[in-house]
Amino acid sequence: MERLTASGRALFWIGLVVASASSVTLSVKFYFLFSTLISLALVSLMLARIARVPLQVKLSMSDRATCGGRLPVHLSLFNPARRAALDVALRLDTPSPQLRQSKIALSWLPGGTRLELAAELELLRRGHYAIGGVRQETHFPFGVWRDVLLHRQPRSLLVYPRFQPLADLDIPVGRLYQPGGIALSSKVGDSMEFLGTREFQPGDSIRDIHWKSWGRVGKPVVKEFQEEFFCRIALLLDTFVPPASGESFRGDFEASLSLAAAVADNLSHSEYIVDLFAAGPDLYTLQAGRNLAHLDNVLDVLACLEPCREPPFETVTPVLAEHLGNITTVILILLDWDQARERLVHLILDHGPAVKIVLVRETPASLDPAGAEDLLGEVTVLAPEDVERGVDRL
Template sequence: MTIREIMVGYPASKDINLHPYYQGRAGQWVWRFYHFRFTRAGRWFLGLTGTIFFVIALFWNLDTQTVPLALYFSGLWCLSLVAFFPLGVQAQVRHAERITAGETLMAEVTVTNSGRRPLVDLSLQGWGLPLQVEALPEEGVPVGNLQPGESRQVAFPLHCRGRGAFILGGYRLLSDFPFGLLQAYRVQRQPTRLIVHPSFRPLTRFTLPHGRRFQPGGIAMASQVGDSFEYLGNREWRDGDNPRDIDWRSTARLAGAAGAALVVREWREEYFLRVGVVLDTHIPAEAPAPSRLFLRELKERLPAPGSALARQAALERAVSLCAAVSDALAREDYIVDLFAAGPMVYHLTAGRSLAYREQILDILACVEGSPEEPLAGIAPRLHEQLDRLTTVVCIVLDWDERRRHFVENLRQRGVGVKVLWVSETDDAQPTEGDMQVLPPSAFSQGGVDAL
């Protein structure tokens, strides 16, 4: 949404508190009255009424034929004041808690006429929606006529343009009866949570630098669902062995031998890969935006390389790439440690049923850009887990001395490192052996499918 769209055509379904200019109570009241009470036809009719009265006031002694027309217009407005009567209606909403960016969420809304009079030309509109969530259509979904006590279920589509964790304010039920000039409405405050996951293209192939370490505790650290230890053979019972490992058939065969003891099965714990994924979220602070509206809108539509807007677009691509990498590792049964920093440092261990894939996407939905260097906050958390990691995948937005030193330190600790550089331009070149540069053109066809 551009600045001009916010100023001129700010939708009535949006949260007025997000408006960049209408922050005072008086301004917000005027905005609500203009958008909530008047229909589009009513705004045009209001302008026509003002023109008629202006002509009467200016030329009343020359053109008296406009007086009956003004009285007719005044009568219509007086009859339309029925819109200020309370609207006895209620709504209950139900929708999924998670969705992917770019998809449309179908909310199920049950509308009930709780009043004593029939409701005519009733419609449903979003209220208090964040900027990233669009109500389709913007003017609302028609409900129709409801008799007292009657209920009707309608599908209310919400298009999610970008990722994030949002609170949907509720819904507005309105009726433009009788003349379609003014609207009677009632706001149904029903805050609901919605998490919009980043969209990504699943990877068909993902290669990692070779490296394998034995994890302390072996497979016991992760879920044993679907896993098994490797069978080595049988041996005699020792103190501390698990009674479940007793091989009763072998014990029975040796029961007649002198000094025969219990026989147990011996197992060897599996080795498995544990991969760390580091997401760079650094967006440098930028100079204040130009004061002129035209220059600000032009800067937003045509972001220059290196600007905060171009960097934000690169961050969105990096988040989608991080989601694709985490999804590929989870499908290959790796243990994944996700490290990301924004206003706060996130660390989540997932894989082998330790955490669900949705939890990784929940974190990536909330990640924001950081004006400070995020690696300074990630490094201590990462070094605590470094002895257990076999490979680290670094998704960076830039390649400078600080990031080169960060990667070199990981390699000196004996960890395999793969660097994915999400560049803002198409002219960046890889400088390391295990580095891949992903320019904007790499994402133009829907994403990257092999790394």
């Protein structure tokens, strides 16, 4: 049925009705009509295969895009045959209905012709999509049968969550500062900052001698350093969606990912080191580093995250505790507020980092977060609509 056009499917159902009628009657008209429909289908299939002209197709498209946008798709065509290709339609080979594509139709492509074409792919949902290549289709001659030739050019497409940039992000600072500075964030070199010089002392490295100062004062002088310190920010995502909720919490989950993308985007413009943690069946971690290049790594993870249907907090808490000694501040984006999540926040605070808590939820939480604000600090509550419109300050 996938190869039949709309007209072909209509003829199929008509043929089915005619076949049923001819089985209970001796009227020659029904047999004649049924035979005509079968002949039409067979002739259409054979002529479509005979008329097929394999084209040379080159696909060009980006491998990353943002949900809700339109992704440009470029196709380079060449007809290597002497005869023309008739009634040709081109579209990407993807089964997902979340990628709505504009189809390219050509009624006539002469032999030896080169053509550059452009189309658009409308991205309806975040996720990871596999594209098999380009489908070359023809409805020739009667428009009832779709002859298909697949040009295999596999592509992987990551659709990022849609987000509005944050104008301002207030980050509380914990009592932990981590040594390493820029060197740790870039994974190269030493992380020592030059402060000045002092007299040489037994045990100092000859490598640190400052030769110009020695020549000026007439005695050994060495360079003095101080280790740099920096703030490491953890972005902790709550992915637990109870099984009984079905798809009703899908909007909350998608909004939380959009907010996480906005926070990561804001942090990428600062000097913070950003780590991403996703609380699922296991604790998914990404040490993203800093700057805009690492933002793509965070968005890659957010594009592929799916809701967790089993409570993960008892499992991930011991693993998370091992990382907290290196964290200055934890930004938690939660989908609900209950005792398990409150215990998680207490664990983080006990290890030293400051916390910033954001609850993304359409309906009231299981427990009122206002009751814990005296101990844990302010809990910001946002509805999915607020995130979709854009949050200027957080």
